[in-house]
Amino acid sequence: GENVEQHPSTLSVQEGDSAVIKCTYSDSASNYFPWYKQELGKRPQLIIDIRSNVGEKKDQRIAVTLNKTAKHFSLHITETQPEDSAVYFCAASNNQAGTALIFGKGTTLSVSS
Amino acid sequence: GAGVSQTPSNKVTEKGKYVELRCDPISGHTALYWYRQSLGQGPEFLIYFQGTGAADDSGLPNDRFFAVRPEGSVSTLKIQRTERGDSAVYLCASSLIGTSAYEQYFGPGTRLTVT
Numbered sequence: 001g002e003n004v005e006q007h008p009s010t011l012s013v014q015e016g017d018s019a020v021i022k023c024t025y026s027d028s029a030s031n032y033f034p035w036y037k038q039e040l041g042k043r044p045q046l047i048i049d050i051r052s053n054v055g056e057k058k059d060q061r062i063a064v065t066l067n068k069t070a071k072h073f074s075l076h077i078t079e080t081q082p083e084d085s086a087v088y089f090c091a092a093s094n095n096q097a098g099t100a101l102i103f104g105k106g107t108t109l110s111v112s113s
Numbered sequence: 114g115a116g117v118s119q120t121p122s123n124k125v126t127e128k129g130k131y132v133e134l135r136c137d138p139i140s141g142h143t144a145l146y147w148y149r150q151s152l153g154q155g156p157e158f159l160i161y162f163q164g165t166g167a168a169d170d171s172g173l174p175n176d177r178f179f180a181v182r183p184e185g186s187v188s189t190l191k192i193q194r195t196e197r198g199d200s201a202v203y204l205c206a207s208s209l210i211g212t213s214a215y216e217q218y219f220g221p222g223t224r225l226t227v228t
Contacts, residue, residue, distance in 0.1 A: 106155050
């Protein structure tokens with residue numbers, strides 16, 4: 001089955017810096033890669049996703065890149081703000097008729113002002 | 114519109130007891146998923162419903178776990194003979210099935226503590 005590895009497990013940056021979180025996956029059939037942000041005690045919130053037919057997607061300060069050959073994808077947050085502090089999870093699925101998401105173990109991002 | 118809701122938000126039970134956790138998906142979402150999240154980990158898939166039927170239950174850890182969705186909307190996750198290792202946050206998610214059907218939206222979860 002699919003296995004998703006996520007690095008780093010913790011990341012500390014200064015406000016205004018960029019943050020990059022990387023994930024690798026094992027199943028070449030995976031074709032959908034969402035990213036979730038989870039604040040303490042809250043539900044995971046979908047912040048951006050990418051499908052296998054594109055290599056990059058951007059939404060304001062957030063971007064995701066996908067390299068299908070290498071089986072890795074990354075989340076890029078620019079101009080970080082204290083409110084970006086949270087746990088970020090990557091996930092992968094072979095999304096035919098709604099299959100399960102396989103999550104990484106998460107990255108705790110701390111943005112200090 | 115209303116998001117995914119789950120009840121109760123917290124449940125404390127004694128080892129060996131039976132518990133039911135409820136999920137109300139987003140209206141119109143035909144797909145419903147249950148995940149379990151242990152402290153410091155990502156959500157772990159348990160079961161997926163398409164309509165009323167369980168399309169994939171490969172993530173259920175053992176036969177003490179069971180879930181139903183009798184009318185294709187609300188779902189109940191049932192755990193028999195609870196064990197301390199069942200303590201976790203149980204998350205429900207829902208999605209559409211269609212051309213833009215991939216996005217799964219999560220509920221706030223039920224924190225289950227087995228004492």
